[in-house]
Amino acid sequence: MAEGEDLSPKLSQEEQPYGHGDFIPPEGLCWLSVLFCLLLACSYVGSLYIWKSDLPRDHPTVIKRRFTSVLVVSGLSPLFVWAWKEFTGVRVRTDAGA
Incomplete structure (x- = not known):
């Protein structure tokens, strides 16, 4: 066997194992998804601290x-x-069903 020979199977676009053929994610989708998730989480937590007050937090x-x-x-x-x-x-x- 020659060095550097690619042993991975050559799958067509329909046969790729991503999501049972339903969806093949484009490049960079994972990082963009993480970014939107962090944005949503930070907006939720940030909304708790947006109000400035001298009152205790249980007021x-x-x-x-x-x-x-x-x-x-x-x-x-x-x-x-x-x-x-x-x-x-x-x-x-x-x-x-399809």
């Missing part, structure tokens, strides 16, 4: 502000997912 006013911030970020989180989907070009297959 009812602080709790209401934090609850409101988390409610807003949780409401906007589907927009993060939609933006990720549009930016990466990921498409969902609707024909489950």
